[in-house]
Amino acid sequence: MKPASSSLFALAAAALHAALIALAINGLRAGQHNVPPRRPAQVQVQLLREQPKAAEKSPATPVQPEPLPQRPVHEHKPRTIPKPKPQPREQPAAPAKTPEAPAPTAQPSPDAAPAPARSNNTAPPAPAATAPAAPVKRGVFVDPTYLATETEKWYPRQAKRYGDQGTVLLHVTVSPAGRAEKVELKKGSGYPLLDTAAIDLAKSITYRPATLDGKPVSDSFNLPVTFQLHD
Template identity: 35%
Template sequence: MSPSEKFAPAGHFGHKTMITGVVLTLHAAGIWALQSGMDRPPEPQIIPAEVIAQFIAPPAPEPPAPAPAAPPTPQPPKPTPKPPPPKPQPVQKAHPLPKAIADPTPAPNAPTGTLDSAPAVETAPPAPPAPSTPPAAPSGGAVQLPSSDAAYLNNPRPGYPSISRRMGEQGKVLLRVMVSEQGLPQQIEIKTSSGYERLDKAAITSVQRWRFVPGKRNGVPEAMWYIVPINFVLE
């Protein structure tokens, strides 16, 4: 401080002090204003809204759902071609089996008998003798007919039913016999009945146990039909 200032009047000093206080006050106010301005949030800016119009086309209508497909019409089955008819096979004519000619005379092993109380019964007159010429053999070869009267066969004599004896039944049965290659009777049929069922059955039962000499063709045994006569005579 200069000597002039030391001895300056008191009024001048107070004026400077007042100025300094005012400056400090202004500085404080400015600082406060700055601080208060920083703490205040910024005011929002109002931006005018812009209306934008946009034409939106209506959605196109959905296409109609496709109709369900009709089921395929079943095709009729194709007709199966018929196979050509088979060619007719040439029919081979079967050679007829030779048949033995019925023997009109009583068989050597035919049963005989007598009836005690019954009157004698006249036998029917014998049929005309068969032709001596043997039947013509088929064109297939030489044929030898079966036989039942060979001594070694030992065929039993037919039994005479006792009831038929008492009732005076008698007659002649012709049996048609299928003789196998082994000489056995395979099938027996009644060709001519005696007129009495009991006598017919007795003849069949007896012949079923017989053995035969088989028929042959060209020396080879072959199944053939054979006629067997059975006489039932009361004496």
């Protein structure tokens, strides 16, 4: 059943129901007032046939446009933008220094009392304490002329006969009295007779002892003894 015919039947049914309800109400009223009931009105319902609608036209199929030729896509390479070089900042110019005004000198007031004059009886400053002088030390001394004379005396005759000559180096420790306390052979001459004669010579002679602040003290030194033949 089509929608139009169903709507017409619904309207007709509604009208019948309304007429029946109206008749029922009138009947009740007539019964109450002894009024003969009215004849029900004849209601004619005419069904109208639904005219067939014109055949709906089928929608025309849309014409699809022909696809346009696609253009070749070129790959765009990203452009590298060079970073700007940092420019040196301009330093603000130093403000010019304004010349400072001279400070006003205080002038003595006429009512102020004069300052008392300094007395000349002040004690002189104490002299600075002088550092103690370093002790003065003098080493052992032997007169070269005296040593040459003693060496000639102690020259062995046998060594002279064989022509032995040379220098002996000794290490001598001298007492405050100027005598040899210890004699050591530091370097020999190559001839045992000359080495022994030099040691005996060092033990026999008298020295000027070493001094510390003018006082004689014990000290040691190196003593060379040279044996040499003369024409």
